[in-house]
Amino acid sequence: MVMTAATEHKTVRVQVPVLARVEGEGALDLVVRDGRIEDIRLRIYEPPRLFEQMLVGRDHREIPDLVARICGICPVAYQMSGVHAVERLFGCDPGPWVRRMRRLFYCGEWIQSHALHIHLLAAPDFLGFESAPAMAARYGDEVRRGLRLQGVGNRIIRLFGARSVHPVGARVGGFWKAPDRREVAALAEEIDQVIPEAEALLGWTASLPLPENPQPFTCVALRHPDEYPMIADRIVSEGGLNIAVDEFEQYFAEGQVAHSTALHGRHKGLPYLVGPLARLNLNLDRLHPQVRDALGRTGIRLPSHNMYHSIVARAAEILQALLEASEILADYVPQDPAYLSPAPRAGIGCGASEAPRGLLWHRYALDPQGQIEAARIVPPTSQNQARIEEDLRLSLTSLGLDKDEDTLRQTGEMVIRNYDPCISCATHFLRLNLTR
Amino acid sequence: MTVIGLGSPFGDDRVGWRVAELLSRRLAPALARVLPLDRPGPALLEALAGRAEAVLIDGAATGRPLGSIHRLCAAEVAASGARTDSGHGLGLAEALQLGRALGILPPRLTIYVVSIDPTDTVHPDARLTEEVEAAAVRLARELEQELTHR
Numbered sequence: 090m091v092m093t094a095a096t097e098h099k100t101v102r103v104q105v106p107v108l109a110r111v112e113g114e115g116a117l118d119l120v121v122r123d124g125r126i127e128d129i130r131l132r133i134y135e136p137p138r139l140f141e142q143m144l145v146g147r148d149h150r151e152i153p154d155l156v157a158r159i160c161g162i163c164p165v166a167y168q169m170s171g172v173h174a175v176e177r178l179f180g181c182d183p184g185p186w187v188r189r190m191r192r193l194f195y196c197g198e199w200i201q202s203h204a205l206h207i208h209l210l211a212a213p214d215f216l217g218f219e220s221a222p223a224m225a226a227r228y229g230d231e232v233r234r235g236l237r238l239q240g241v242g243n244r245i246i247r248l249f250g251a252r253s254v255h256p257v258g259a260r261v262g263g264f265w266k267a268p269d270r271r272e273v274a275a276l277a278e279e280i281d282q283v284i285p286e287a288e289a290l291l292g293w294t295a296s297l298p299l300p301e302n303p304q305p306f307t308c309v310a311l312r313h314p315d316e317y318p319m320i321a322d323r324i325v326s327e328g329g330l331n332i333a334v335d336e337f338e339q340y341f342a343e344g345q346v347a348h349s350t351a352l353h354g355r356h357k358g359l360p361y362l363v364g365p366l367a368r369l370n371l372n373l374d375r376l377h378p379q380v381r382d383a384l385g386r387t388g389i390r391l392p393s394h395n396m397y398h399s400i401v402a403r404a405a406e407i408l409q410a411l412l413e414a415s416e417i418l419a420d421y422v423p424q425d426p427a428y429l430s431p432a433p434r435a436g437i438g439c440g441a442s443e444a445p446r447g448l449l450w451h452r453y454a455l456d457p458q459g460q461i462e463a464a465r466i467v468p469p470t471s472q473n474q475a476r477i478e479e480d481l482r483l484s485l486t487s488l489g490l491d492k493d494e495d496t497l498r499q500t501g502e503m504v505i506r507n508y509d510p511c512i513s514c515a516t517h518f519l520r521l522n523l524t525r
Numbered sequence: 526m527t528v529i530g531l532g533s534p535f536g537d538d539r540v541g542w543r544v545a546e547l548l549s550r551r552l553a554p555a556l557a558r559v560l561p562l563d564r565p566g567p568a569l570l571e572a573l574a575g576r577a578e579a580v581l582i583d584g585a586a587t588g589r590p591l592g593s594i595h596r597l598c599a600a601e602v603a604a605s606g607a608r609t610d611s612g613h614g615l616g617l618a619e620a621l622q623l624g625r626a627l628g629i630l631p632p633r634l635t636i637y638v639v640s641i642d643p644t645d646t647v648h649p650d651a652r653l654t655e656e657v658e659a660a661a662v663r664l665a666r667e668l669e670q671e672l673t674h675r
Contacts, residue, residue, distance in 0.1 A: 139648075158534050161564035205567060209623070222622035229627055236627075239567050
């Protein structure tokens with residue numbers, strides 16, 4: 090805290106050099122002066138466009154393998170947005186079997202990512218614990234349940250022939266191999282066993298002491314004619330927007346801000362929200378009836394603009410994904426080959442899918458041989474950054490800027506964690522202070 | 526016995542995978558299950574749960590000489606307060622703390638940390654630096670010796 094001389098003004102600098110329990114690493118700078126926020130900066134350490142550059146000159150068929158490395162926790166999402174973009178450009182519909190398998194693949198990732206976030210990142214906040222290990226001592230059953238759900242999600246992903254070091258399952262036109270029938274049968278049984286646990290989880294998240302903090306903001310998500318959206322061709326907003334994914338750049342702008350290498354997303358000049366709460370708000374009518382009923386029992390009014398309900402939205406999506414996976418696996422028959430090989434076409438292909446963290450948009454410019462001339466990838470976290478800063482400004486002001494530094498920091502961290510930001514997908518080394 | 530090489534596709538952070546790769550070529554499968562894990566997080570706990578014995582290998586920016594190898598027990602890593610930058614919710618230290626809190630860690634657990642240069646972990650698919658490659662070869666040989674002659 091710095092006291093300016095000879096006045097009653099107070100400048101408080103809160104620097105959180107490393108945010109705890111957020112994917113990767115980030116930092117929050119907050120300057121308070123005269124009881125108002127003078128400056129608030131969320132610093133995100135994302136590599137500046139390294140992957141987009143790497144893709145140039147490569148063959149389009151390398152896209153799934155390369156983009157899967159962008160995020161250690163949502164490689165499926167990157168593969169799905171990528172193949173969607175390429176196939177739309179080539180005019181290729183991979184057929185109902187592939188589309189169903191892609192949905193299954195994606196279910197695995199939602200389950201895995203959301204279970205991790207709920208139990209290891211978010212729940213400790215709401216239960217007053219410093220960390221997941223501390224929480225696990227008192228809530229061992231709940232943490233074990235979360236890890237079990239996470240494991241199921243991972244096993245769904247691995248059905249598609251993934252190596253243990255990253256899912257290579259998807260390719261343009263389909264999958265390299267169809268899931269093995271026996272593995273499918275075993276997993277189907279496991280999924281049916283955990284569905285009740287996922288229902289219990291949904292109830293549990295809704296019963297947590299979630300703060301009341303509604304704010305005005307616009308939600309944005311994909312929209313599909315009948316599915317709860319994972320891969321789809323249209324983007325909708327609460328403001329009445331309904332556009333093709335190809336028109337994304339005309340309506341959503343990214344702006345570079347000095348303190349961050351990530352870009353700030355704006356729609357009509359304002360921050361917007363993507364992610365589970367946005368998806369849920371815009372697609373309540375697409376939910377599986379069992380999920381709709383379970384949500385109804387929580388008593389939470391939807392649509393909701395209280396970001397603290399994101400944990401409930403994640404739990405709802407875990408249940409949704411498990412129910413869908415169960416249905417897909419129940420009538421599973423392998424297809425051989427498990428892919429088409431569409432002929433390349435020159436042009437610009439846009440595609441989008443709903444990563445666990447929100448809308449993930451890809452655009453590729455391909456030459457007549459299908460070589461990549463340019464690539465643009467817009468991750469959900471960069472789209473949310475403007476919204477996160479706006480949320481921090483509102484939430485900390487409403488908390489009271491005269492609170493002590495620790496309280497401001499803790500609240501700031503909780504606000505940010507609601508967004509499940511994946512802010513440093515490519516920072517990979519372990520910083521270990523060794524004392525002997 | 527389970528041997529897990531932890532890492533990610535980025536430069537020197539692949540060292541855990543490299544050791545796993547070298548070891549699985551040389552070691553009779555009956556002696557140990559050898560696995561590479563990508564930015565493992567909770568998958569690490571799953572791989573460890575219920576096992577009697579395990580060895581983990583990971584690269585870390587320790588501030589010690591590049592390619593130096595450090596052998597630690599789980600308690601030392603968990604207590605190190607390692608702030609992991611490998612993201613995704615659960616770094617090695619936190620994973621071990623969580624495993625301990627849940628009572629699922631193998632009773633015999635050894636961790637080998639290879640000192641890496643954090644600036645050499647930016648590019649995907651990049652090769653290991655010379656010293657780190659040499660360390661991987663050394664460590665794989667040591668582990669092979671140890672596991673073969675028990």
